[in-house]
Amino acid sequence: MSEAQSPLWDAPADRTALFEAEALAALDGLYRTALRLTRVPADSEDLVQETYLKAFRAAESFTPGTNLRAWMFTILHNTFRNRLRDRAREPVQADSEAVERVGDLPSSAGETPETLLLRDVLAPELQAAIDDLPEAFRQAVWLRDVEEFAYADIAGMLGVPIGTVMSRISRGRRLLFERLNRGKLAHV
Amino acid sequence: MSSCTGIDAIVTPYVDGELDHDARGLVDAHLQGCAVCRARVTAERAAYALVKRRQADLRGVCAPDSLRERCAALRRAPVVPWSARAVGARLRPSRSTRPMVRLAFAATVLIAVAGTIFYRVTAGAQQAIAAELTADHAKCFALNSILRTHQSVGEVEAYLRSGFDWEAALPEQAEHADMHLVGSRPCLYERGLVAHIMYRHRGVPVSIFMLPGVQHASNVLRAFGHDAIIWNDHGRTFVLIAKASPEQVQQVATFVRASLH
CATH class of the missing domain: 1.10.1740.10 (RNA polymerase sigma factor, region 2, helix turn helix motif)
Structure with missing residues (x-):
């Protein structure tokens, strides 16, 4: 200091x-x-x-x-x-609150076939899937997994508690997994 | 074995590989017996691995040169001192973050505070309590190593007074006994709220839990490779948890019993 x-x-x-x-x-x-x-x-x-x-x-x-x-x-x-x-819209707040109320995602994730399918996902498709996530999840996953910030730094940026950051990262990743899988399975 | 909610807060650091050996073992043990959490970790890990595999591409997007030039030109922008100070006062993330992080720290685990809760504990339940508190011990130290919070003796005593109506006097000059205070947390376990004081003794994490309003027989138990030492003092039950040689655990317990009131 x-x-x-x-x-x-x-x-x-x-x-x-x-x-x-x-x-x-x-x-x-x-x-x-x-x-x-x-x-x-x-x-x-x-x-x-x-x-x-x-x-x-x-x-x-x-x-x-x-x-x-x-x-x-x-x-x-x-x-x-x-x-x-x-602009007096405050969609961030509304979005975040709605997001925190989202219950646990279905745990349909199997052990291997689906995780293997994800290997083929290319950057443009992944980018689109990330951009499709609800804002709160999108930011948490992006700042953590792409820009590689610490949980505490992200908490400061988003103005939310650190536990919320971790739960948004977790839910964001699972949502990403579910959506990409659904897309993949539809093509099989 | 800990519950799903018990490990919920550390699943993401687990996937990120940020937990120490003990906390990782705690999550591993839970996952072995819980298909729901296993599926959650599988999904989270697959998405994480995918983003990491494509990270270079995702970071390949660069700002346009024109934007780079405009931003660089702002360096020479005239600064009005008064307004600069006004803006500066609002933009102070490194300072404003700290209290918020500390609040969040408590909020992660503190779900409900309902005053002092009285437990009825049978001797047979001691092993379960030791296991549960050992899980909390591992979880709190894991979170602490991520958040790097550190509290003073005064802060911990004030917290114990307001949170548990306990006029605690922490050991004075604990450093002379190689005991370094880390901090305190409220821990919720199935029968209510317990006070959790964390120290490091020669680097080894040591937890002291105070269970208000319970009477336990003194005992020494083992849980998840840790020693749990239970004793009573002035109507309060204390549980000390550490993973070290029997001599070191005994030395720490003797010091704490003699100096914590």
């Missing part, structure tokens, strides 16, 4: 340059994640641009030594939520 511990952060000018370079290195991941949120490339670009505007302006509130990439993703999600709120 102490700035003096890291020689990288010694000079203010260096510190700013490093901060900016590291923040910009997160661009591709932020854009991909924005696409999962908005589903529209133009909206995603807007969202990412606003994220950087806020991040650079708030640079002084970033604690050196903590996870800058996670901090950028948190700003992205906050910005997205604020935009929805500005």
Whole structure:
């Protein structure tokens, strides 16, 4: 936490340059994640641009030594939520609540044939299936399994407790499994 | 064997390979006897494996160059100090996350608080309790290694006072006995809420459970390869759980019995 511990952060000018370079290195991941949120490339670009505007302006509130990439993703999600709120729709909240009420998924998963079928699923089909998940599940699975964030970081981004993050990851994966299997079995 | 709800919170870290050996063994043991959870893990693992196999492709989508240029140009954007501070005050994920994570930590396990619950325990039930508390011991330490929470003596004592009406005095200078406090959690088991205090003794996880309002005969039991030592003090029953050599467990138990009130 102490700035003096890291020689990288010694000079203010260096510190700013490093901060900016590291923040910009997160661009591709932020854009991909924005696409999962908005589903529209133009909206995603807007969202990412606003994220950087806020991040650079708030640079002084970033604690050196903590996870800058996670901090950028948190700003992205906050910005997205604020935009929805500005439009007075708040579908995120409604969606999340509906999602938490979803009961346990049917446990029809067998041991081998279905899991083997999933091996053939290619990236475009998988991407489409992920994008079809309800938003809360989609974000949790995406941030965990594709962008590889820790549970606690994701909890901060989505503004939900860590237990909820884990249960959304779990349900999201199972839902993905069920849907891809159904598609596969239909073609057999 | 623990119940489905008992292991529910650690199934996803289990699939992700984030559990330590003991907690993994706990889930494995449950899965052997539970087809429902086995199917759940199979499905979760298959989806996880698929995403990992296609991860490089999924991450292959890059931001357009034009967007990269626009974002890089924002570095030179003029900053009005006052508004910068205002924005900064709202955007502070690393700090605002902590209390929330701590709340979540409790919420994961704390499902209902209904005041002090009185149990009626027979000698025959002791083995079941030892098994259940050992499962909690493994689960709480597994979660703790993921969340990395750490509480001070004052925080734990305040929690025991408000949560269990227990004016507990934790051992002073426990570090001199190689005991390092990790924290406390409420643990729900089938007969109610118990206080769970976690230490590490020379790195070995040690749990001390306080069962309010129960009288147990002193005893030493084994469960899942752990020792469970039971004793009474001022109308409260304590159960200490650890997996170590008999000498180490005895040493820790002697220290705790002498210094925890």
